[in-house]
Amino acid sequence: MFVSEKELNADLCLESGQVFRFQRTRDGWIGVDGSDVIRCKRVRGGWEVSSSPNASAAREFFQLERSAQEICKQIVSLAGELKPFVAKHRGLRVLRQSRADETLLSFVCSVNNNIERITRLVNWLGGLGREIERGLREFPSLKRIEALTEFELRSNGFGYRGRTIPAAAREAAARGADWLDSLRQLPYADAHEQLMQVPGVGPKVADCVCLIGLGHEQAVPVDTHLWNAATEMYFPEWKGKSVTASRYKAVGDMFRDKFGELAGWAHQYLFYDRVLARRRRVTPVFFSQ
DNA sequence: CCCACACCGATT
DNA sequence: ATCGGTGTGG
Numbered sequence A: 001m002f003v004s005e006k007e008l009n010a011d012l013c014l015e016s017g018q019v020f021r022f023q024r025t026r027d028g029w030i031g032v033d034g035s036d037v038i039r040c041k042r043v044r045g046g047w048e049v050s051s052s053p054n055a056s057a058a059r060e061f062f063q064l065e066r067s068a069q070e071i072c073k074q075i076v077s078l079a080g081e082l083k084p085f086v087a088k089h090r091g092l093r094v095l096r097q098s099r100a101d102e103t104l105l106s107f108v109c110s111v112n113n114n115i116e117r118i119t120r121l122v123n124w125l126g127g128l129g130r131e132i133e134r135g136l137r138e139f140p141s142l143k144r145i146e147a148l149t150e151f152e153l154r155s156n157g158f159g160y161r162g163r164t165i166p167a168a169a170r171e172a173a174a175r176g177a178d179w180l181d182s183l184r185q186l187p188y189a190d191a192h193e194q195l196m197q198v199p200g201v202g203p204k205v206a207d208c209v210c211l212i213g214l215g216h217e218q219a220v221p222v223d224t225h226l227w228n229a230a231t232e233m234y235f236p237e238w239k240g241k242s243v244t245a246s247r248y249k250a251v252g253d254m255f256r257d258k259f260g261e262l263a264g265w266a267h268q269y270l271f272y273d274r275v276l277a278r279r280r281r282v283t284p285v286f287f288s289q
Numbered sequence B: 001c002c003c004a005c006a007c008c009g010a011t012t
Numbered sequence C: 001a002t003c004g005g006t007g008t009g010g
Helices: A010-015 A057-061 A068-078 A080-088 A100-109 A115-126 A142-146 A150-155 A161-174 A188-195 A203-213 A224-233 A245-281
Strands: A002-004 A023-025 A028-033 A036-043 A046-052 A131-133
Touching: A010 A028, A010 A036, A028 A046, A036 A057, A046 A057, A068 A080, A068 A245, A080 A245, A100 A115, A100 A161, A100 A203, A142 A161, A150 A161, A188 A203, A203 A245, A224 A245
Parallel strands: none
Antiparallel strands: A002 A046, A023 A028, A028 A036, A036 A046
């Protein structure tokens, strides 16, 4: 299906640290969600998006039944100060991964880590899954990841996450095959609280899983980028201070009060703007001499 | 409730 | 040397 660039920018969606296993192709992107292969091809004025074998998979993954333009309009009407951020990143959307276990393990990999290395680690885990077609695999089961040894993971560059990854998979699996999926039916706060009981999962990782894996769009993952942005804009008295549990909650609650169900979307534009600003700073080719 | 520190590898 | 979430201990 064709999607206008006003509604979708696949580059932003797939490079913004929401999912880690999509690869660039000559004319776009290819990757897996659940058991479906998703393709995005850049065309005049937008993107040609498709998925197989399930043709509706791409629509669900990118949440294409929702209008990003409408969502942005609502965000700006609730907080005019965000207008420059949504304008700058048109087509950035909150994704919805169908496998919450992939989201969980991906964000356990993300702890104390940068997008490049997270990508490498998550793709290493992905290499253990069933191959759908050449080079494209389902994410492995919790049981498969539970069986990995800390030594094996450490030897493959996971560092101390080599301990938390199998531990998190074991705990999630022990809670029952449909435990993670059942969190979709709970209120956001209850799902968040249960996720926090998994080893290696703190408030930030729990919010990433809520937002991208479970569809709880009140979730606001507060990482250092969002913390810096939010303290500058809304909590100047906390600027330069560290994130404590109560400050973490206060930032999220402020977004939820202001934006309700769109808190997670609002956070995404502010978050990605800081990620970009940082990437630019790290590539000074032009400016050095 | 807040702070300080360890954890590991990437980057400077 | 600094940076980054979680877990632990003061």
